[in-house]
Amino acid sequence: MKYFPLVWAAIMRKPTRAVLTLLSVMLAFTLFGLTIGMNATFAKFKEDARDDRMFVFARFSGLVPVALERQIESMPGVEMVASSSGIGGYIKDPKNRVFVQMMDDKVAKVNPEYPITPAQWQMIRDDRMGMLVSKMQADRWHLKPGDTFVIASPMVKKLDGTMSWTFKVAAVTPDMNIFGQGYMFGNFDYMDKARTLSDQSKTGQFRVKVSDPTKTAEIAQQIEDKFANSATPLQTLTEKVAFDVTANTGMDIAAVDRDVALAGMFMVLFLTANSLAQAVRERFAEFATLKTIGFSDGGVIGLVFAEAAVPCLLGAGLGIGLATIISNIIPHFLPPGQGLPIPTMEVMVFVWAFLCAALVAFISAALPALRLRQMDIATALSGR
Amino acid sequence: MLRQIWIVSALNFKSLPGRFWQSMVIVVGLAATIGVMLSMLSVSAGMREGYAKAGDPGRAIVISKGAEQEGQSAITRAMAPLIAVAPGIAKDTDGKPLADRTLNVGVPVLRADGSKGFTSMRGFSDKGPGVRPELKIVAGRMFQPGKREIIAGVGARIMFRHMQVGDKVILPDGQWPIVGIFSTGDQLEGQLIGDTETLLTTLHKTNYNSVLVRLSSLDSLTTLKRALTTNPALSVDVMRHSDWYARLADQQTFALALLGYIVGTVMAIGALFGCLNTLYSAVSTRGREIATLRALGYGAFPVAVSVILEAILLSVAGALIGAGIAWALYDGKLDLFGNTIFHLSVSPKQIELGVIWAIAVALLGGLLPSIRAARLPVVDALRAT
């Protein structure tokens, strides 16, 4: 654009001011990226959730007998039930928390979308101590296939009275969206047989797949009703609800994110509007000169808008870039299972950012532009 | 020197209205930063406060070794009486030790908005009210031991459905009526309480979760701990109740607080740049005024200080406004996170934190401009149009 040198010269008239404004805008958009990116992650969770699956676990805490699997499977509409149970512990130091999910043979069928090949599932069936470790966890704990490691888990009572579980890494598998910090999958039998007798043949939760997605809620209720008065009453949680962070925690985090992003935008709007108003005020005579040369009202206003748009759009781009870097670094500093989702910078985040940037530029330029339009050239020139 | 600082600063403040909108950039920047940060921290701060109130330092909790949550701990029927007779435990009026065998299980509830949620169902034994004297019945009556009755906390009554006196809670052997509403002034208010033994039978469980004791004195914890941990028949941990809850609070609020501080930091840096911008421009506008003062004999240092004071005044004002907004919107509001009900908190301590951050931003943002003001070339500034 042939007018760009003019716009650039105007912006760089006070280089410090231009740089500071840009940095401020960049940071506000970094925040924007992190918060709206987090909302994007939440939305993806909900999308990934399948409507034909649910989790079933004890209504009043504790473990449920694996034998119930068959009873639930025999219910109409239920296609398959798998068991999985978790071991929470640490590697060497209590600070190094890990969470292992011990899966039975049917989990692979109930959760076919897991990025684990049948060959890999077979590995942990063949070697009971085998463990499938996702890339993020493997990197964090420096594990590679063939490595043996020990997890200390004080909470699971073992038959041999110790608290240590030895695992061998069978394969390193791709990460999954829903496990933001990675995952570890082990063999259910390995855990089951090593537990104290009173805890054997029990599991922490069932994964139930129904054949007709429209009947999920109905079947969930039926399951609860069936076992309501039994020795182990059950509670269901459909996957759609389980992956909905708002429904789960009772707190509308998405709204909080939006409000934070807006607060940041407001701060930026104030800053750029002010900066620009000041710049235009300082250069009133220059604008008048441009008008005498023959620049039209529209032309002059266009220059002002461009002057606002450059730091806004550039700042938005840099800010989202920084947000991307931050969201790639953060997972390495959080213990797993802390439940802080990693923001994803998907296309929509960029789009929203640029829309906001354009809006901020537009509003910032509005008042000065109006002033320029109403300017009486003669007075402006003589005012020198 | 002090006098000079006073005069130069006073002059500066007098000229402030002429720089109104630029100055507002600092105020708005800090207001937004501190407002947002305190609003976000109100969640973790509120949760911590709720936990802190529930943790009486005059109480101790006995859980099985290695347990980090009550639900993970198991105290057998055999272990309970051994714990109760340990030294260091206060005695009730009837001469029996104030040691209560408790239960803590998750129970599903319906939140006020209709979504499925959870809360804790606690079991009190006979010494329950004695160990927790802060519990008061505000409606209905206390449950009778041995009976299938429940009392619900005032928080639960607000945040969940079907928590009024007369409503029923579904348990394996049928529906238990809520016979009373209690208040404790702490986190327990979002939970339900019933009789331990009756609950154990209903839930087909055999182990208690913990034993909660009232210490005979604040120092008797050491005695109690030594006695219990050296007993070969027991495998337990003993923690002061306040420490127990402090640890729980740390674990639960870590991520939330971290998020709040990250957001706060990012915004503070953004506000910092805005601050720098405004102050540089202020110094430039005041060029003639500063040059004149210097020509008259005022030192460079008072000039520099006047810039810093301007920065502090504006940012603290902004921080207070932001804190005020956060306080007005959120402080005291009842909120729910997972299975914890708590009051959001924007406390004086946090507002103090906000002000400290504002001062830090002011100092960082004012330093360079103040140096520039001090170094202003007097002669040129006097001549400039």
Place this chain on the structure above:
Amino acid sequence: MSAAISLRNVVKAYKRGKESVPVLHGLSLEIPAGQFVSLMGPSGSGKTTILNLVGGLDHANSGEVIVGGEHLETLSGGQLTKWRAGHVGFIFQFYNLMPMLSAAGNVELPLLLTSLSKSERARRVEIALEIVGLKDRASHKPGEMSGGQQQRVGIARAIVADPPLLLCDEPTGDLDRATADEILSLLQQLNRQHKKTILMVTHDPKAADHASRQMETDKGQLFERALVSA
């Protein structure tokens, strides 16, 4: 190319708040194409107003303003702007250059409004700078130049689009004697060699002497001062 200027019965009053201050009371003026005219007079006598009207920067309350055959009083604000771009060049007392642009960048400004290619623009800028004698300072910024050099840049900018008419508002008001003479010689050169019509407002009688026709304003009326043969 030259432009003739005709003002017929022009009335102009300014609004100061609620007050209406009359400046020109039915003024008439005829300037043939190619003349270098100087206009002197006390402040408030209307000389700058005449300049603004002729340059299409302002509208008269009544009367006709005809420049190069164009009736400016019939044109709207937007049309006046377009007309200005190719027909008038302005030269100011305080130069009004863009401080962050180089001399060449400043001179190029009027050409940005045209559809000329980049190389064509550069060529014309070079020619304009050569005429004012600043070809070797093309990449310097105003802050690196003396007052006289800055005014030359201003003149180069005024002529780069080759307008037939130049309007000067106190062009030497901020310069010392020697530099002022250089600038005025330059203006004479533009008038004689390049046939530009020049209307110059000035306080300085010595500056006015450089013109081929001198006029004075007093209380909104126009008088001939002296007819000096060029």
